Amino acid sequence: MAAQAELARFGSLKSKRVFITGGGSGIGESIVTGFAEQGAKVAFIDIAVDASLALCEKLAMAGYEKPVFRECDIRDIPALQEIMRTVAADIGDFDVLVNNAGNDQRHNPEEVTLEYWNDRIAINQRPMFFTCQAVIEGMKRRGGGAIINLGSTSWHIANGGYPVYTTTKAAVSGLTRGLARDLGPYNIRVNTVTPGWVMTERQLTMWVDEEGEKLIDQNQCLKGRVAPWHVARMVLFLASDDAAMCTAQEYIVDGGWA
Structure with a gap:
């Protein structure tokens, strides 16, 4: 990652209350870390308990406010919303929601059962709406907020191998676009951040x-590799007051592939 001093600081994120799904590893870990480094009060959920607890300790040891972690399977919507309610009661209504959790398990269309379809929807689609629903009233009370939903370039570039995903x-x-229209009157901004590979x-x-590396080299405009922190930086910008008039949009971070 680039040196901290070389990257922008968003003063408006200091002390903001942020809720992140799937924050224990990968892109989510970078998002949790990024908000903590900005001085935000971070809460996140994940099913990977050990990795999540280790991340909390790592950030606390680095001198940042220790994030609040709760174990949660996002397929259980009542449990998910109850966690959001109780955490908000402890730290205050959320200013920022980041819907990051997902699973890109590969599958063939011929093999998809109704049970598998419903399970993939329950992981990758359904929780996004209900987390948004859970923060609306609190954001209204706060006078506004920012919701960032994580997309994927997989459908933009017509990837095969995981059609339900x-x-x-x-x-x-x-x-994102529908909620941006509904919530805009309350100064709640809703955007999509879409990572590439x-x-x-x-x-x-x-x-x-090796074949994957060749594919990246052939299709990205930029020669480098997209890292989790690149995606996190776009999320930070959209959560900040610097993006005050950005809503209903999709921001792609993929090195110029899609």
Whole structure:
């Protein structure tokens, strides 16, 4: 990552209350870290308990306010919303919501069962709406807020191999634009941040082989590799007052592939 002094600081994020889904590793870890470094009060959920607790300790040891972590399977909507309610009761209504959690498990269209379809929707699509619903009243009380939903370039570039995933990620744009219209009168901004092929530990372990490297080199305009912190920086900007008139938009961070 670039040196801290070389990157922008967003003074408006200091002490803001932020809720992040899937914050324990990968892109989510960078988003949690980025907000903590900006002086925000961060709460996040994940199913990866050990990694999440380690992240909290790491940030506390670095001198930042220790994030609030709660274990949560986002398929359980009542449990998810109850966690959001109780955390907000403890630290205050949220100023920022980041819907990052998801799972890009590969699958063939011929093998998709109704059960599998419903499970993928329950992970990658359904929670985004209900987390947004959970923060609306609090953001109204705060006089506004920012919601950032994580998309994917997979459907933009017509990727195959996981059609239910591309369906859910295409739907993110519809959710963002519809909510931006409904919530704009309350000064609540809603945007999509769409990563390309990000070099997370999961991607490097499971998918980025020699052929994958060639594919990246052929398709990205930029020669480098998209890292989790690149995505996090766009999220920070959109959460900040610097993006005060940005809403209903999709911001792609993919090195110029899509």
